[in-house]
Amino acid sequence: MxxxxxxxxxxxxxxxxxxxxxxxxxxxxxxxxxxxxxxxxxxxxxxxxxxxxxxxxxxxxxxxxxxxxxxxxxxxxxxxxxxxxxxxxxxxxxxxxxHDFVPRKDTANFGGKFWDQIYRIGRIDEKDLSRRYFFAEGIIEGIKGLLGFSDIGLRLFLHKRIKPLPERKIKGIISLRKMLDKAEKMRGRGGASV
Ligand code: SF4
Ligand code: SF4
Missing domain, CATH: 1.10.1060.10 (Alpha-helical ferredoxin)
Incomplete structure (x- = not known):
């Protein structure tokens, strides 16, 4: 307590x-x-x-x-x-x-990677997001993480929910970044990392 x-x-x-x-x-x-x-x-x-x-x-x-x-x-x-x-x-x-409390490190890491990807390309690319999230803790952890989700990944791919090629940036990425920067500023966190 x-x-x-x-x-x-x-x-x-x-x-x-x-x-x-x-x-x-x-x-x-x-x-x-x-x-x-x-x-x-x-x-x-x-x-x-x-x-x-x-x-x-x-x-x-x-x-x-x-x-x-x-x-x-x-x-x-x-x-x-x-x-x-x-x-x-x-x-x-x-x-x-x-204030430097991290109650759930994995959730915080995933949220950070999710935010960074939205900032970079304006949409979510599940392949790239998974790679960045799983490999953030090193190569061994990354391979273990990917293997753990390989079954789901394969099914998503077979059902065309994951595209083989990387996702492109959205057209309005500059405007979106301005909005995200403003949102970050309002929350007092400074600019988003890319
Ligand atoms: S947040 Fe609402 S629902 Fe929850 S204990 Fe308080 S009054 Fe009840
Ligand atoms: S929004 Fe749903 S998950 Fe969140 S505290 Fe309320 S009931 Fe629980």
Missing amino acids: GSYDPSFAKEVFENVDFGDEIKMCMQCGVCAASCPLSLQMDHSPRQIFTLIRAGKREEVLGSQAIMLCTSCYTCEVRCPRKIPVIDVMHGLANYALK
Whole structure:
């Protein structure tokens, strides 16, 4: 259990995207009961919101749960207080990464490679994305990763969901990059890496 930080709730309310929405949570538990990933999460969204109020900074920012949310919207449409749970969870994940907490390294790595590819060519090339993601940890890890997904890759290829040639840049890549740069600036992260 992490130490108690009495200013953590205020820190979240003021600095995390949508963090002040947590004030409206009445701890009914509907989000926790609805979330299809609750069994994989170390803390349900309801528990995360309680831990924030309890000043458990390390426990919240180090929680895998904040990076597991798949934006399925089940909790959000059921929340009686209309709290944007997804935005809060993603806001917490971004805030954690900015403060050198990496609750799920693989998720953070994949997100980084995904973002970089969108920035470079404006679309996703599954072959290139998989190669960059799997080989980020070295050649051996890369080969192991690719072999683990070879069955799925082959099926995608046979069903023409993966093209043999590399994807080209989209026509409006310059405009897209300007938008992404602006989005990065608004999030206070600086420019995207390419
Ligand atoms: S459903 Fe809404 S009000 Fe209920 S615990 Fe979850 S976030 Fe809080
Ligand atoms: S949006 Fe996220 S937190 Fe909400 S139910 Fe879906 S996976 Fe769970």
